[in-house]
Amino acid sequence: MPELLDIQRGLASFLHDSVAAPCAEHWLMGDAVLVEQRMAIYRANMAAAATRALGAAYPVVRRVVGEAFFDGLARTYRRLAPSTSGDLFDFGAAFAGFLAEFPDTQSLPYLADLARLEWAVHHAYGAEDAQPWDQQALAQVAPAEQSAIRLAWAAGTAIVDSKFPIARVWLIHQAAFDGEFSVDWSVRECALVAREGLRVVVSALGAGDAVFVTSGLAGAALGTSAEAALAADSGFDLGHLLGRLMTSNVICEFSINKDE
Structure with missing residues (x-):
């Protein structure tokens, strides 16, 4: 019987990546297909909330690179540096370092400092x-x-x-x-x-x-x-x-x- 903390961690991983954490679906009641569909809604909402939060913290960076490109950056950043805080205000603390290393932003060398x-x-x-x-x-x-x-x-x-x-x-x-x-x-x-x-x-x-x-x-x-x-x-x-x-x-x- 898994501990509560293990279940919480498993569900969190499942929300981020169902392939990387498939075992979590066994802790959810109902048809597996329906479970995945419902979790996909949560994933989409989480991704949208994270993108909005990052855009609110970095509005000038967003204007400089364009909305579509920024949204792509947000998705990649969230995957590589998932939030460790329950407060979305804290999401994005490592974004400047991410921009400094990300290959597709090297044509804008000032972008990391702007961030x-x-x-x-x-x-x-x-x-x-x-x-x-x-x-x-x-x-x-x-x-x-x-x-x-x-x-x-x-x-x-x-x-x-x-x-x-x-x-x-x-x-x-x-x-x-x-x-x-x-x-x-x-x-x-x-x-x-x-x-x-x-x-x-x-x-x-x-x-x-x-x-x-x-x-x-x-x-x-x-x-x-x-x-x-x-x-x-x-x-x-x-x-x-x-x-x-x-x-x-x-x-x-x-x-x-x-x-x-």
């Missing part, structure tokens, strides 16, 4: 809301302690670095975009992804800004992050960047490490 950006956007949508804080307190920190400041970043904030202009590609494919549909492929971009209220904003960062935010997200103190940013870009303007990050609520709190 990494879209997954960061997708994750930011589901992030916790930033709580109000006293931004004036940051300006009141004594000069001797400023280098020891550690910034706290709003949930969902992410940096996606690429040798391609992925922030621009993402922007021109947004429904509200009304500018010139053009991309300078000679530009490499580091994209900042952040929640601003109920929307997610993607913006390209300069070299120094990108180094500062990347260092800060990794937990470095403000002084360390600023030094690294200045080394990358002698024109780095810390005050301007902090103002921008605070205005958009990317920074949500700070602390001071006396040992820095």
